[in-house]
Amino acid sequence: MKERNTNAMLEQGMSVSSCTCGELRKAARAITLLYDNALKSSGLLSTQLNVLDVICNSDSTKISDLSGKQGMDRTTLTRNLSVLERQGFIKISPGRDHRTRIVTATQKGHNAVAKALPLWNEVQDKVKQQMGENSWRELMQNLGHFVTVADQLIDQN
Numbered sequence: 001m002k003e004r005n006t007n008a009m010l011e012q013g014m015s016v017s018s019c020t021c022g023e024l025r026k027a028a029r030a031i032t033l034l035y036d037n038a039l040k041s042s043g044l045l046s047t048q049l050n051v052l053d054v055i056c057n058s059d060s061t062k063i064s065d066l067s068g069k070q071g072m073d074r075t076t077l078t079r080n081l082s083v084l085e086r087q088g089f090i091k092i093s094p095g096r097d098h099r100t101r102i103v104t105a106t107q108k109g110h111n112a113v114a115k116a117l118p119l120w121n122e123v124q125d126k127v128k129q130q131m132g133e134n135s136w137r138e139l140m141q142n143l144g145h146f147v148t149v150a151d152q153l154i155d156q157n
Contacts, residue, residue: 024146031127038123042116049116051080052089052105056113060104062095071147084109 035046044052054069055061061069067077081103084090089109095102105113128136 035123039116039119042112042119044112044116047080048084049113049120052084052109052113055090055103056105056110060102063101063103066103
């Protein structure tokens with residue numbers, strides 16, 4: 001009986017082309033590759049630029065605050081920050097208590113962001129131009145709304 005139910009479920013399958021998660025992950029991979037290629041000469045990946053830019057635009061920030069701004073869990077963020085620290089782009093130091101860690105951009109980090117931003121602006125402009133300004137703006141609004149919906153659904157579980 002169980003095997004028959006399993007086979008029926010497998011035959012039904014899932015509609016891959018309408019899977020929200022699958023399509024968003026596919027889009028994320030494509031856009032990440034596009035931006036990573038554009039930023040290659042800066043020495044930063046698009047994911048690193050995003051985090052490093054936030055750090056550079058604050059005097060210093062707690063890892064917990066940064067994870068909230070980035071929409072990332074602390075474990076993933078800490079792993080990504082350790083790479084930036086090894087590369088000399090950031091400094092991580094203890095906070096006021098033993099549980100808090102503070103992240104500060106080094107001069108090398110500021111220089112890397114300054115080098116990457118014109119490259120980022122160039123690819124950003126190309127994306128907007130290719131999509132059309134209105135479609136791009138609508139996409140950004142929809143993505144923001146999607147994040148809100150996903151957060152609400154997570155909170156319900």
